[in-house]
Amino acid sequence: MSIPSxxxxxxxxxxxxxxLLYEGVLLFGIVTLTGLIYGALTQQRHALVGLHGLQATxxxxxxxxxxxxWSRYGQTLAxxxxxxxxxxxxxxxxxxxxxxxxxxxxxxxxxxxLGTTAAAGLKSxxxxxxxxxxxxxxxxxxxxxxxxxxxLHDVLCRTRLVHWExxxxxxxxxxxxxx
Numbered sequence: 001m002s003i004p005s006x007x008x009x010x011x012x013x014x015x016x017x018x019x020l021l022y023e024g025v026l027l028f029g030i031v032t033l034t035g036l037i038y039g040a041l042t043q044q045r046h047a048l049v050g051l052h053g054l055q056a057t058x059x060x061x062x063x064x065x066x067x068x069x070w071s072r073y074g075q076t077l078a079x080x081x082x083x084x085x086x087x088x089x090x091x092x093x094x095x096x097x098x099x100x101x102x103x104x105x106x107x108x109x110x111x112x113x114l115g116t117t118a119a120a121g122l123k124s125x126x127x128x129x130x131x132x133x134x135x136x137x138x139x140x141x142x143x144x145x146x147x148x149x150x151x152l153h154d155v156l157c158r159t160r161l162v163h164w165e166x167x168x169x170x171x172x173x174x175x176x177x178x179x
Contacts, residue, residue, distance in 0.1 A: 008087070008091075008162035008163055008164075009162065009163040010148055010149050010150070010160070010162060010163070011082070011083075011084050011162070011163050012149075013140055013141075013143055013149065015082060015084075016084070016161065017140060018082065019078050019079060019084060020078075022078040022081060022082065023079075025078075026076075026077055027065075030061065030062065031058055031061075031062070034057060034058050034061045035058070038050075038053070038057050038058075063100070063103050066099070066102075066103045067096065067099045067100050067103050070086050070093060070094055070102065070103075071094060071095060071096045071098075071099040074086050074087060074092070074094070074164075075093075075164065079164075080164075083164050083166075084161055084164055085161070085163075085164035086099075086102070086154075086159050086160070086161055086162075087159065087160050087162055088158065088159055094159050098157055098158070101156075101157045102153055102154070102157045102159055105156050105157060106153045108139060108152060109135075109136055109139050109153075110135070110136070112135055112139075113134065113135025114128070114132060114135075116131055116135070117131050117132070139151070139152070148160070
């Protein structure tokens, strides 16, 4: 007789937002390095020259980071630290296509607010920041309406963010068995 595996728990919204902030710290390094390499390869001398090419390059590099980690391990470095994992309907890390769709749809965190800022013609960095943060808070609160507290992009992609516990190290298991 086998014991049924427990249903994975869903991390709380504030824990997920803390993970998002930590992810931002890691992405700062990735984006900075990408910008340095892009600037050197294109001989960019002014920040506004080649701006759209740089933005597209960063979008692709960040996408490779997320899609690669999600489809291979089911988690990024920040998610591993915060003990979270992305799983598909089968409980495994999402396939490449599902991870790519999740990356693209995760931009729902920012795009409505950024679109509102652009449509209103706001040029102030402070106004754009306030509107973007308000949009992110609204997006996070929408997860409270879903029965399992999943974000909209996870619902649309049929992925789930779940709590994850790492397996005990093999050395500890073999040491305990030797006693």
